[in-house]
Amino acid sequence: MQGFILHTQKVKDEDLIVSILSPKRFIKTYRFYGVRHSSILNGYKIDFSLDEHPNFLPRLKDVLHLNFSWIMHREKMFIWQEFIRLLFNHLKDTEVIEEFYFLLLEECVKRFEKQNPKRVIVDAYLKILEFEGRLFRDFICFSCEEKIQNQITLIRAFLPSHNHCALGYEFEEKKIKYFYENQNSRIFNDEEIQNLYNLIKEGL
Numbered sequence: 001m002q003g004f005i006l007h008t009q010k011v012k013d014e015d016l017i018v019s020i021l022s023p024k025r026f027i028k029t030y031r032f033y034g035v036r037h038s039s040i041l042n043g044y045k046i047d048f049s050l051d052e053h054p055n056f057l058p059r060l061k062d063v064l065h066l067n068f069s070w071i072m073h074r075e076k077m078f079i080w081q082e083f084i085r086l087l088f089n090h091l092k093d094t095e096v097i098e099e100f101y102f103l104l105l106e107e108c109v110k111r112f113e114k115q116n117p118k119r120v121i122v123d124a125y126l127k128i129l130e131f132e133g134r135l136f137r138d139f140i141c142f143s144c145e146e147k148i149q150n151q152i153t154l155i156r157a158f159l160p161s162h163n164h165c166a167l168g169y170e171f172e173e174k175k176i177k178y179f180y181e182n183q184n185s186r187i188f189n190d191e192e193i194q195n196l197y198n199l200i201k202e203g204l
């Protein structure tokens with residue numbers, strides 16, 4: 001089967017606990033050091049099989065690294081691994097998982113080839129919020145519960161607020177609306193993308 005490595009943890013000498021996001025499951029596996037080495041790095045997509053053990057984590061075996069065309073692009077890889085860390089923290093206590101997350105990562109890998117990776121992550125995060133029912137489309141300030149107009153300040157998890165009610169980044173209401181309706185961040189300039197990206201880094 002296939003999956004994305006979301007996290008690795010060293011245990012006992014060189015053994016690893018490897019957390020993998022497959023289409024339907026979030027799997028914690030154990031990988032023994034030795035035998036045959038293949039790359040186990042956060043964010044890598046792999047083909048693999050499991051040796052189930054009744055009283056222990058399944059063993060990870062037959063690992064084949066499935067390369068991305070941009071894997072040698074340092075900045076893209078850095079941004080990718082940053083997103084993977086955030087996603088791991090978000091999903092780590094889940095076991096049965098909807099295919100949405102795996103498919104989203106596959107889409108991101110493709111879009112990373114040609115697009116600004118931060119824009120790709122911003123779009124992906126909007127899809128996560130929408131999928132999880134956490135996207136606030138009516139601009140009511142989370143702090144004072146009054147309507148917000150013209151300029152929307154967003155904070156972590158894209159919660160909307162007035163500029164004077166919370167510390168975040170300000171955006172034009174019409175741009176946010178466009179972004180939410182089209183699920184595409186093309187309306188934002190690079191500085192705005194960076195600001196949205198900074199909010200994502202605070203945690204999914």
Ligand SMILES: [Zn+2]
Pocket residue numbers: 141142143144145146161162165
């Ligand atoms: Zn307010």
